Every structure is written in C-alpha cells, then in structure tokens.
Amino acid sequence: MKKIFLLTLFLSVTAFSQVAKPIEMPYVDYPMVKGDHDEVAQQYCLICHSWGYILNQGKKSRPYWSGTVAKMVNEFKAPIGKEDQQIIINYLVKHYGYESTAQH
Amino acid sequence: MDKINRRHFLGAGLILGASTLLGKETAQKIITDSKDFVPPVIAFPEKKPLKVISDRPPLLESPRDIFTQAITPNDQFFVRWHMPDIPTYIDLNEFRLQVQGSVETPLSLSVDDLKSKFEPVEITSVLQCGGNSRKYFAGTGPATHGVQWGHGAMGCAVWKGVRLKDILNRAGVKGSAKWVGVNGLEKPAMDETPKFFREMNIDEALSGELIVAYAMNGEDLPYLNGFPLRLVIPGHFSDSWVKMLSEITVMDEYRKSFFMDVAYTVPDNDCECIISGSDFEYKRKPIAVMKVKSVIGYPTPNTVIKKGSRVKVTGVAFDQGKGIKEVMISTDGGKSWSATELQKDYGKYAYRPWVYQWEPKAKGEYTIMVRAINRIGNIQPQVNEIGWNAGGYQYNAVDSVNVKIV
Numbered sequence: 001m002k003k004i005f006l007l008t009l010f011l012s013v014t015a016f017s018q019v020a021k022p023i024e025m026p027y028v029d030y031p032m033v034k035g036d037h038d039e040v041a042q043q044y045c046l047i048c049h050s051w052g053y054i055l056n057q058g059k060k061s062r063p064y065w066s067g068t069v070a071k072m073v074n075e076f077k078a079p080i081g082k083e084d085q086q087i088i089i090n091y092l093v094k095h096y097g098y099e100s101t102a103q104h
Numbered sequence: 105m106d107k108i109n110r111r112h113f114l115g116a117g118l119i120l121g122a123s124t125l126l127g128k129e130t131a132q133k134i135i136t137d138s139k140d141f142v143p144p145v146i147a148f149p150e151k152k153p154l155k156v157i158s159d160r161p162p163l164l165e166s167p168r169d170i171f172t173q174a175i176t177p178n179d180q181f182f183v184r185w186h187m188p189d190i191p192t193y194i195d196l197n198e199f200r201l202q203v204q205g206s207v208e209t210p211l212s213l214s215v216d217d218l219k220s221k222f223e224p225v226e227i228t229s230v231l232q233c234g235g236n237s238r239k240y241f242a243g244t245g246p247a248t249h250g251v252q253w254g255h256g257a258m259g260c261a262v263w264k265g266v267r268l269k270d271i272l273n274r275a276g277v278k279g280s281a282k283w284v285g286v287n288g289l290e291k292p293a294m295d296e297t298p299k300f301f302r303e304m305n306i307d308e309a310l311s312g313e314l315i316v317a318y319a320m321n322g323e324d325l326p327y328l329n330g331f332p333l334r335l336v337i338p339g340h341f342s343d344s345w346v347k348m349l350s351e352i353t354v355m356d357e358y359r360k361s362f363f364m365d366v367a368y369t370v371p372d373n374d375c376e377c378i379i380s381g382s383d384f385e386y387k388r389k390p391i392a393v394m395k396v397k398s399v400i401g402y403p404t405p406n407t408v409i410k411k412g413s414r415v416k417v418t419g420v421a422f423d424q425g426k427g428i429k430e431v432m433i434s435t436d437g438g439k440s441w442s443a444t445e446l447q448k449d450y451g452k453y454a455y456r457p458w459v460y461q462w463e464p465k466a467k468g469e470y471t472i473m474v475r476a477i478n479r480i481g482n483i484q485p486q487v488n489e490i491g492w493n494a495g496g497y498q499y500n501a502v503d504s505v506n507v508k509i510v
Contacts, residue, residue, distance in 0.1 A: 022193035023149035023327050028159040031134050048188050048293045052158035056252050058138030058242075064249075075362045077296035096136050102246075 030055055033095040040087045044080045048072075054096055061100040065092040138239075138252050150326040152179045157251055161185035161290075162328060166256035171401030172418045174450055174457045175228070176259030178321050183328040184233050184257060184342075186300045186363075189291035191348065194332060201271075201316070201333060205285075205354035208276030215318055215332045222266040222274075225315055229338040229453035230422045231345060232258035234368050234391045238496035244488050248496025255399045255503070260420070260455040263336045265317035269310045271352065277306065283355040284309040286335055288348035298362050302344040304337075306354070313338050316349060338453040339425035341391050341498070343368040364390060370493045377491025393424035396484055397500040398431050398458070398476035407507045415462040417444075419503075420455035421476040428456040429479045435462055437471040438486075438502075444474070464509040473504040 030051035032038050045054070060068075066089050072078040073085065080088065093099065135141045143155040148164060157163040164183035170176055196215050203211035236257035241248045272284070287301045308314070315336045317325065325331045330347030337344055343363075370376040371386035378386065398421035409415055421428045432441040447457040464470060477483040485491075490501040 025162065025192065026146050026148060026156075026159060028144055028146065028156055033134055033136060048297070050158040050160045052143065052156065052163070053251070055135050055141045056138055056143070056157050057250075058141075058247055058252065059136065060247075075298070075366065076292070077294060077298075079294070 028052065036091045036094055037087045038091060040084050041091050044078055044084065044088065045072075047078065048076065054092070057096070060092075060097045061102045062089070062093045062097065063101060065089050065097055068092075138247070148183070148328060150179060151183070151328065154180065154182070155256070157253075160188050161190070163251060164328070165253060166259060168255060168399070168404050169401055170259065171255070171399050171420050171455075173401070174260065174420065174448065174455045175321060176261060178261070178323060178326050178329070181231075181259040181261065181320075181326070181329055182233070182257045185290055185328075185347070187290040187292045187297075189293060191289050192327075194289075194348070196332060199332060199350075201350060201352065203271060203275045203352045203354075206278040206281040206356055207272070207354050208278065209274075211271070211275050213271070218266045218271075218316065218318055218333070222270050224264060225267055226262060226264045227313075227315060227336065227338055227453060228260065228262045228451045229336060230258060230260045230394070230455060231336075231342050232394055234341040234343050234497045235495070237397075237499035240487070240499055240501065241490075241492060241496050244490070245492045248492070249494055250496045252496075260422070260450075261320045262322065263315060263317040264319035264322075265315040265333070265336065267312055268314040268316055268335070268352075269312045271316060272310060272354070275354070277310070277354055278356075280356045281306050281354045283358050285351075285353040285355055285359060286344065286346045286349060287351050287353075288330070288334075288346045289350050290348060300346070300363055301359070301361055302346055303355075303358060303361075303364055304344060339393050341368075341394055343391065368495070368497065370495065370497050375491040376498065377493050383494035391497050394422070395498055395500040396423040396428070396476050396478045396482040397421065397503075398428075398474045398484065399503045400472060400474055400505045403472070403505060403507050405505050405507075407505075409464065409507055409509050411464060411467050411509050413464070415464065417460040417462050417472060418457065419474060420457050421474075422453075422455050423476070423478040423482060425452045426482070427452050427479040429477050431456075431458040431474055431476045433460045434473040434475075435464070435470055437504075438473050441475070467509050470507050470509060471504050472507060473502050475502045 032051055069085050069089050073080055143157050145153045146156050147153045154164040162183050162185055166180050166182045170180050201213045235250050236253050237255050239252040283303050285303045287299055317334050317336045333349040335346045335349050368391050369388035370391055372389040400419040402418050421431045431444045433444050434441045444458040444460040475484045485501050487501040
C-alpha cells in the first residue's frame with residue numbers, strides 16, 4: 001500500500017514539474033506555388049511567419065494583398081524594397097487572389 | 105539582411121536544413137484557397153495533435169469535441185502567438201518578472217517569490233481569441249481579414265496565481281500613474297518590428313480580478329500557453345492575456361502602438377460593425393469584454409446517427425461574466441426551440457455546460473442550432489443578423505451543426 005502511495009506521489013510530482021530541457025518545435029513545410037518569383041515571397045514573408053498565414057486567408061483581392069504587404073512594411077518594418085513589394089503583390093494576387101478593386 | 109537578428113537567421117537556416125534531412129511534416133498538395141486548406145494535425149510540445157494553422161509563430165486550433173468538457177485539458181488548449189521568436193527554454197532560477205515605471209519601488213520577482221510572498225488566488229475563466237470563429241463571418245458576408253479560425257481558438261481553465269493588484273500595491277503605484285503596459289518574452293524576427301505590447305487603464309489593472317497566473321488546471325502553464333507566467337483577465341478577450349509575462353510597466357501616459365490602436369479593434373459605434381462604406385472610415389476602439397456565446401461539442405458536423413438513438417447533445421456557453429440564463433436548442437434548423445439543461449456552475453467567467461436529450465424519430469438531414477441568453481438579456485444574434493467587421497472579431501452568432509439520421 002505504501003509503495004503504491006509513493007509511486008503515486010512520484011508520478012504526480014513528475015507530471016506537475018516544468019519542462020527540464022528546451023522544447024523542440026515541429027517544422028511544417030507548407031508548399032507554395034512555384035514560379036512568378038516565389039523566391040521573393042519566400043525570402044521576405046517567411047522571415048516572420050509561415051506560409052500557413054497566407055493559405056489560411058484564402059483568395060483575396062489586389063487591394064487586400066497590397067494593403068497587407070504595406071502593413072508588413074509600414075507597421076512591422078519588413079525590409080522589402082518597392083520593386084520587391086510589387087513582385088510579392090503580383091505573385092499573391094495571381095496565385096492566392098484575384099483581380100478586383102474590392103477591399104476584401 | 106543585417107537587420108535580421110543573427111540568432112533568428114541561424115534558426116531559419118537550421119529549419120531549411122531540417123526540412124530536407126529529417127522527417128518533415130508536409131501538406132503536399134499546393135493549396136491556393138482557404139476552402140481547400142486543411143491544416144496538418146501535429147503534436148507540438150506538451151500538446152496532443154492539433155490543427156496547425158501556422159508553425160511559426162505557432163497557431164494551433166482545438167477540435168470541436170473539446171466543447172463536451174467544461175474544463176479544457178492543457179494538452180488540447182489552443183495556442184496563438186504573435187511573434188516568431190519564442191524562448192524554447194526558461195530557467196526559473198534566472199527568470200524574473202519586472203515591475204517598473206511609475207512605482208515607488210521597482211520589483212524583480214521570481215516565480216518562487218510570487219508563490220511564497222503573495223496570497224494565492226484561483227479563478228476558472230474562459231480564454232478566447234478575439235478572432236475566434238472568424239471563418240463563420242464568410243457564411244453571410246465577405247471573408248474578413250485575419251486567420252480564419254473555427255470555434256477552436258478558445259478554452260476554459262482553472263487559473264491560479266497572484267492578483268495583479270497585490271503586485272502593483274507591493275511596488276506602490278505613484279499618483280501620476282494612468283496606464284499599465286504588459287509584455288512577455290516573445291520577440292520579433294527583426295529589432296525594428298514593434299514588440300507585442302498591451303496596455304490597460306490603471307483602474308482596470310487595480311480591479312482585483314486580474315491575476316498573474318503560474319498554474320493552469322493544477323499544473324505549470326504549458327510552454328505554448330505562456331510558461332511560466334501569464335496575465336489572466338476574466339471576461340475579456342485574450343488579446344491582453346500576455347504569455348511568458350516578463351514586464352509590467354506603470355505609465356503616466358498612454359503609449360501609441362500598432363497592437364493597441366490598429367490590431368484588435370472594431371468600429372467605435374453601437375453595433376461595433378461596418379454599416380456602410382469602408383472599414384477605414386470608422387473611428388476604432390479596442391475589443392474588450394466578450395459577448396454571449398454557445399457552441400455545440402457533440403454531435404460534431406456530419407455525424408451519422410442511427411434513427412431511434414438517444415442522442416446526448418452537449419456543449420458549452422459563456423459570456424462576459426454576467427452569467428448564462430438559458431441555452432435554447434433547435435433540431436429543425438431554427439423553426440422551433442427547446443430549453444437545454446444547464447449543468448454545473450463553475451463560476452461566472454467559466455464555461456456553463458449544457459445537455460439536451462434528443463431522440464430523432466425520422467431519417468434525414470438535421471440542423472442542430474444553439475442560442476444562449478445571459479442574465480442581463482444579451483442574446484446571440486442569428487447568423488444573418490451579426491454585424492460584420494473587417495478584422496473579423498467577436499463572432500458570436502448562433503452555432504449550428506448538420507447531422508444525418510439513418
């Protein structure tokens with residue numbers, strides 16, 4: 001009986017204790033459409049976030065993607081030159097969006 | 105490239121290497137539309153397999169069937185970080201919570217200090233992302249900005265810790281103080297990117313209900329839920345429940361920031377929605393208290409049930425802390441409604457579980473819907489009544505699940 005009690009105590013202590021070594025974060029390879037300078041989108045977008053962020057938004061309009069890229073540059077200070085911004089917007093609109101003046 | 109933190113840059117190289125050398129988790133098909141995007145389901149540290157909307161920063165969504173439980177298990181609790189650089193190890197001998205700014209005595213507190221030198225308090229409270237259920241806005245209007253969460257960006261846990269008020273009083277807030285800023289250890293990839301920094305009015309910070317939690321459901325906080333400390337603001341959306349809380353800064357002046365003034369805001373009008381025109385034309389305000397909501401945990405969508413079965417329909421309901429008065433259910437797509445039986449009350453900020461015994465008598469497709477009302481008469485809107493906002497925040501329309509009786 002005493003043994004069982006000790007065992008239970010031991011198990012509960014280990015279950016409640018902190019992580020003793022660094023956690024290892026899994027990596028997910030969300031695939032991107034190739035071509036139209038996908039390497040530029042890769043180079044900049046993936047500095048801060050995975051491609052899951054783009055996939056999860058669904059197809060979006062040109063003003064939406066322009067606004068999003070502008071937000072990354074102006075608010076989050078992504079170091080993307082004007083020309084590369086345009087390349088990324090065109091890539092996103094072509095493969096992850098549609099030509100429209102709608103905002104969303 | 106020189107602007108990118110060296111540590112992060114090295115990390116990125118390692119990640120690319122790992123993807124080619126090790127067993128990578130790949131969603132093989134090239135996806136271009138969120139309708140086709142089925143996030144991979146992977147176990148992260150201390151977590152059961154969850155939907156991985158993003159691995160970096162980690163965004164993990166809980167499955168719908170967790171709403172059959174009043175308390176969400178830690179290993180299925182959703183995860184949402186803002187910044188890509190999250191410490192993967194914290195040494196509690198070195199970790200300190202700094203209390204600074206307009207205080208008489210700045211403090212530097214270890215987790216042990218918090219556990220041994222302050223009165224412990226416990227509260228059961230829902231933690232819900234402001235963008236939870238956001239994808240359902242697209243059912244009746246345009247898809248909103250932001251991560252298209254289902255209902256799984258919320259959970260309910262028993263939080264244990266120390267009152268923020270007690271910490272601030274220990275430091276001695278100066279008379280000139282008007283705001284309290286909070287931030288944690290998550291870091292952006294580049295130094296220029298604004299930190300995730302949240303602010304609240306000094307009166308709110310001193311209200312006595314906010315706690316700095318060091319335990320969740322009787323255990324240390326899981327790493328991905330903010331180990332070792334997290335701010336808990338019962339009744340409020342989670343945008344200021346800062347994880348890996350490391351700094352509390354008392355301030356005389358409000359500090360303008362992207363995360364307060366632009367993100368997590370809705371139009372500042374009665375419906376907190378866009379009435380006409382562009383969302384950029386509206387004065388904005390931060391989202392704050394949660395809205396009355398109920399969701400179905402069982403059955404889950406497209407469940408096939410045998411005719412004549414006795415089905416125990418279950419789920420949870422909650423609000424901003426006024427208390428749930430009633431949860432109504434319809435099994436005929438909203439034509440007629442019945443009362444569910446409310447279950448154990450875990451406190452005014454917790455999930456209120458509900459149950460409904462249902463015996464479907466005929467074969468066919470059924471739509472089950474639930475609608476909660478709280479003690480001050482707030483009721484969930486129908487899906488076609490909910491006001492739309494561009495950020496996709498505060499979705500709380502009537503939940504529905506389609507099932508098939510065979």
